[in-house]
Amino acid sequence: MVNVHVYITLKEGVLDPQGKAVEHSLSSLGYEGVEEVSVGKWIQLKVKDGEGLETRIEAMCEQLLANPVIENYTYKVEREATV
Amino acid sequence: MVNVHVYITLKEGVLDPQGKAVEHSLSSLGYEGVEEVSVGKWIQLKVKDGEGLETRIEAMCEQLLANPVIENYTYKVEREATV
Amino acid sequence: MRDVFSMGARPIALLNSLRFGPLDTPRVRYLFEEVVAGIAGYGNCVGVPTVGGEVQFDRSYDGNPLVNAMCVGLIDHSNLQKGVAAGVGNTVMYVGASTGRDGIHGATFASEELNEESQAKRPSVQVGDPFTEKRVLEACLELVELESLVGIQDMGAAGLTSSSAEMASKAGSGINMNLNLVPQRETNMTPYEMMLSESQERMLLVVKKGHESEIEEICEKWDLDVASIGEVTDDRNLTLYFDGQVVADVPVTALTDDAPVYEVESIEPVSFKENQAKDWKPASITDYNETLKDLLQRPTIASKEWVYDQYDHMVQTNTVVVPGSDAAVLRIRGTKKALAMTMDGNSRYIKLDPENGGKLAVAEAARNIVCSGAKPLALTDCLNYGSPEQPNIYWQMKESTKGMSDACRTLSTPVISGNVSLYNETSGEAIYPTPIIGMVGLVEDTAHITMQQAKQAGDLVYVLGEGSAHFGGSELQLMQDDEISGIVPKIDLDVEASRQQLVLRTIQAGVVQSAHDLAEGGLAVALTEKVMGTSLGLTVTLSKDANTLFSEAPSRYVFTVKASDADQFESLMPEARAIGHITDDAQVIVNDDYGQSYINASTEELTRIWKGAIPCLLKSKA
Amino acid sequence: MKAAVIVFPGSNCDTDMFHAVKDFTAAEVVEFVPHTANSVADYDAIFIPGGFSYGDYLRTGAIARFAPVMKSVSKEAAKGKTIVGVCNGFQILQEAGLLPGAMKRNKDLKFICRTVGLKIENHNTRFTSEYAKGDVLQVPIAHGEGNFECDDEALQKLHDNNQIVFTYVNDVNGSKSQIAGIQNEEGNVLGMMPHPERAMEAWLGSEDGRQLFTSVYRHWREMNVVTN
Numbered sequence A, B: 001m002v003n004v005h006v007y008i009t010l011k012e013g014v015l016d017p018q019g020k021a022v023e024h025s026l027s028s029l030g031y032e033g034v035e036e037v038s039v040g041k042w043i044q045l046k047v048k049d050g051e052g053l054e055t056r057i058e059a060m061c062e063q064l065l066a067n068p069v070i071e072n073y074t075y076k077v078e079r080e081a082t083v
Numbered sequence C: 001m002r003d004v005f006s007m008g009a010r011p012i013a014l015l016n017s018l019r020f021g022p023l024d025t026p027r028v029r030y031l032f033e034e035v036v037a038g039i040a041g042y043g044n045c046v047g048v049p050t051v052g053g054e055v056q057f058d059r060s061y062d063g064n065p066l067v068n069a070m071c072v073g074l075i076d077h078s079n080l081q082k083g084v085a086a087g088v089g090n091t092v093m094y095v096g097a098s099t100g101r102d103g104i105h106g107a108t109f110a111s112e113e114l115n116e117e118s119q120a121k122r123p124s125v126q127v128g129d130p131f132t133e134k135r136v137l138e139a140c141l142e143l144v145e146l147e148s149l150v151g152i153q154d155m156g157a158a159g160l161t162s163s164s165a166e167m168a169s170k171a172g173s174g175i176n177m178n179l180n181l182v183p184q185r186e187t188n189m190t191p192y193e194m195m196l197s198e199s200q201e202r203m204l205l206v207v208k209k210g211h212e213s214e215i216e217e218i219c220e221k222w223d224l225d226v227a228s229i230g231e232v233t234d235d236r237n238l239t240l241y242f243d244g245q246v247v248a249d250v251p252v253t254a255l256t257d258d259a260p261v262y263e264v265e266s267i268e269p270v271s272f273k274e275n276q277a278k279d280w281k282p283a284s285i286t287d288y289n290e291t292l293k294d295l296l297q298r299p300t301i302a303s304k305e306w307v308y309d310q311y312d313h314m315v316q317t318n319t320v321v322v323p324g325s326d327a328a329v330l331r332i333r334g335t336k337k338a339l340a341m342t343m344d345g346n347s348r349y350i351k352l353d354p355e356n357g358g359k360l361a362v363a364e365a366a367r368n369i370v371c372s373g374a375k376p377l378a379l380t381d382c383l384n385y386g387s388p389e390q391p392n393i394y395w396q397m398k399e400s401t402k403g404m405s406d407a408c409r410t411l412s413t414p415v416i417s418g419n420v421s422l423y424n425e426t427s428g429e430a431i432y433p434t435p436i437i438g439m440v441g442l443v444e445d446t447a448h449i450t451m452q453q454a455k456q457a458g459d460l461v462y463v464l465g466e467g468s469a470h471f472g473g474s475e476l477q478l479m480q481d482d483e484i485s486g487i488v489p490k491i492d493l494d495v496e497a498s499r500q501q502l503v504l505r506t507i508q509a510g511v512v513q514s515a516h517d518l519a520e521g522g523l524a525v526a527l528t529e530k531v532m533g534t535s536l537g538l539t540v541t542l543s544k545d546a547n548t549l550f551s552e553a554p555s556r557y558v559f560t561v562k563a564s565d566a567d568q569f570e571s572l573m574p575e576a577r578a579i580g581h582i583t584d585d586a587q588v589i590v591n592d593d594y595g596q597s598y599i600n601a602s603t604e605e606l607t608r609i610w611k612g613a614i615p616c617l618l619k620s621k622a
Numbered sequence D: 001m002k003a004a005v006i007v008f009p010g011s012n013c014d015t016d017m018f019h020a021v022k023d024f025t026a027a028e029v030v031e032f033v034p035h036t037a038n039s040v041a042d043y044d045a046i047f048i049p050g051g052f053s054y055g056d057y058l059r060t061g062a063i064a065r066f067a068p069v070m071k072s073v074s075k076e077a078a079k080g081k082t083i084v085g086v087c088n089g090f091q092i093l094q095e096a097g098l099l100p101g102a103m104k105r106n107k108d109l110k111f112i113c114r115t116v117g118l119k120i121e122n123h124n125t126r127f128t129s130e131y132a133k134g135d136v137l138q139v140p141i142a143h144g145e146g147n148f149e150c151d152d153e154a155l156q157k158l159h160d161n162n163q164i165v166f167t168y169v170n171d172v173n174g175s176k177s178q179i180a181g182i183q184n185e186e187g188n189v190l191g192m193m194p195h196p197e198r199a200m201e202a203w204l205g206s207e208d209g210r211q212l213f214t215s216v217y218r219h220w221r222e223m224n225v226v227t228n
């Protein structure tokens, strides 16, 4: 098994109401100089390693994990160091 | 300004109904060998660089971005390569 | 909800009562916003409408907010289920979400003074899963139809331990369970952890031996964990096995009925006598217009639209009277009947005068029910106090409970359920004693359903009941002094009961267009609320004094009546005084006895102030 | 007319929808159809009710879209059957690709339950023929994610093809062009966030939702007279 990290954000140009709200809250809590906040998803999963791993991950992302109409995704595969 | 990425997940032992639902759904879509799915947040923000940067980021995480009762967070600071 | 559907009833409505500190710190604002979102998130998802409730703000809840929830269900008598573990040899089954380590010691946490140490303990909080709850609900309502189901109970506080012990105790039986069979979502859980886990959305069932597959079938359909984990015995012991060993074997009664009764000391606090001795008088009011506007902006009086807009109060399409009136009303599909429901409790009165305050709380809830055209049926109470080990606090509990129970007897409203939350203290400071009353009433015919908003111009405005000179615990006092003291308005329960009957009779006679009881802010606020959000106004004549306008004396009502019904109304309710009429010019005008207006504001402005207060506080900076 | 009301785990407006169709149209058959059903081919109109299918975990409608019954819904949609998705039903139809766009969280991030003004933008549809253009209805909304989003090109297409059926009179949730309900290009699939099934009787606050159901029925009847 490998650890897969999928990162999902709204596409550029899509207004992010959650990001805006967080930005606003941070500033009203007194944190200055915080900008361009965006709130996305970080999905972690363990997937069987082997042939076609990347194709499988991409399929999962396109089919379920992200909504291609408004979201972009990237991912990272983490192989545990073999002892 | 530096780019900050904050990654938030549920603490171990805390029920993750979203993760379960995604796992279940992936398996019924025919993706085999997918395990331990968890759904967390990935927050990106631009923060003013400078003294106390890490303390400021940690404070933001504890106060607002994460709910320390049930969530853990990590973060990464990305400095843009100066030209 | 689980307590309700495990009886075989379908939850039809939720209500909640909230207590927070003033919205002047970011922390309280955060808590308030998140709590409302949390209640909304769960109820909306399960699909049970949240139709009512109440919110009050007071310093005493700064470090210790209160959230009390009430659920109303509808049941066909033949489906009534009991949480009993009867029938030796019958199978004990586990249904619902799997067990994790969440909420261990939750019950003790709920009744514990908050301190540094308990902060560290907090990871024991459970995360709710409304989607699972919805499936458990639907599955349970199918399960209760089965002949083979003997008993069913929610795993609430202290989880498997209390549910199994209570079910066995009620049947006079015992239970054996093999903990290895408990569905688990974490690894290496110990028997201790499994027995005390307060993971949510779980039920314990007793099923006739040999019929387990009927249960399994329904659970599989709803995609729920199900397991046969034990059996009913006749030895009156709770016996637990784990890895083939007996890990506990205790008499059931030791866990339930034989619990020691705790005798604690009750001492009347000196402040009580002091308050009784000094009668607080309001500072003289120069601008009544401004005072009314200030009162309307008090968060406790202001519109709670910000809150109930977030609750789906319409799902199931039975809600006839949506939030914003005295009580919510839901029709019962297929009948002429409807149910009215409300939650109430004014802890300031109880703090100053617990016995009288306890009576006031029950009476106010009943008045709200009556105003909507319903006869009070029964109530549930949520008792929230500080540490009962403090003699002064125990005295508050004793006195307020006595007051409530007197009121229940006089008003013939049985207390059919409730809950208790103690040790609500932060760093030694207790909350105000806060019993909350949830009441349900029956509308015999939907034609009787009455709302608080005035209906049309030309209707006459009547008041029933007089103000008083006691302002202890009133909103006016809090506004002027920022603290409460003195004598609270007294209630005469016999007057209360007879007026309630009279009001209900008059409403049922069909001559009342709208009815509203007087509460925080008194007559002036109640009158304004009759036209809030409408395009109507009103013109009334009232003597220009605080007692008339802002007294919170109990057992009082405002009505609007069609001019053509006035004679009949007056003959039914001779005590009511006509004070003016509803107008179509959208101005709220109060004249003195010489025809001079001393309150004069547009409905639109008053509505804006009243609706804007809470959103405005939430947006404001620290 | 034979009508189906699809029930997913977590649907919670299914009964309300059922009563709206059954009590206010002359449909001969109205039936609940579980998410596990393989076919809805026997029905003339398919209603997908609101609620929180699969808890709305991950994204609203994301998981429901893969329920077995949705394959058949897509097939019937392609054949021109009438499909109505309300609230969560709309979100599911978007996730399934039967309607364009996606829903974001409401602009102020709060769930909103309130009766709002709804304007008929297109009354030449099988869903709104009994309304008049420009009619303003009072219909409840109850959603946390009804903030309609799509790219400019898709939006232009919606306008050009008259696919926008309902808009909000006021900007309640941040939706682009204040869109409250749209149909597909072919005009047989409707998605709307407001709940017409909650606006069926005056004592519920409004009966402005009725004509949606009677329009659907009328369309079916007219088609049937022609084909028979």
Ligand SMILES: Nc1ncnc2c1ncn2[C@@H]1O[C@H](COP(=O)(O)OP(=O)(O)O)[C@@H](O)[C@H]1O
Binding pocket: C003, C156, C157, C380, C381, C382, C383, C415, C416, C417, C418, C419, C420
């Ligand atoms: N203040 C109260 N007034 C009336 N009944 C109460 C009160 N507190 C608890 N009860 C009743 O006692 C029973 C057990 O309540 P509680 O200990 O709160 O259990 P649970 O954890 O199942 O809610 C319930 O039937 C409840 O309604």
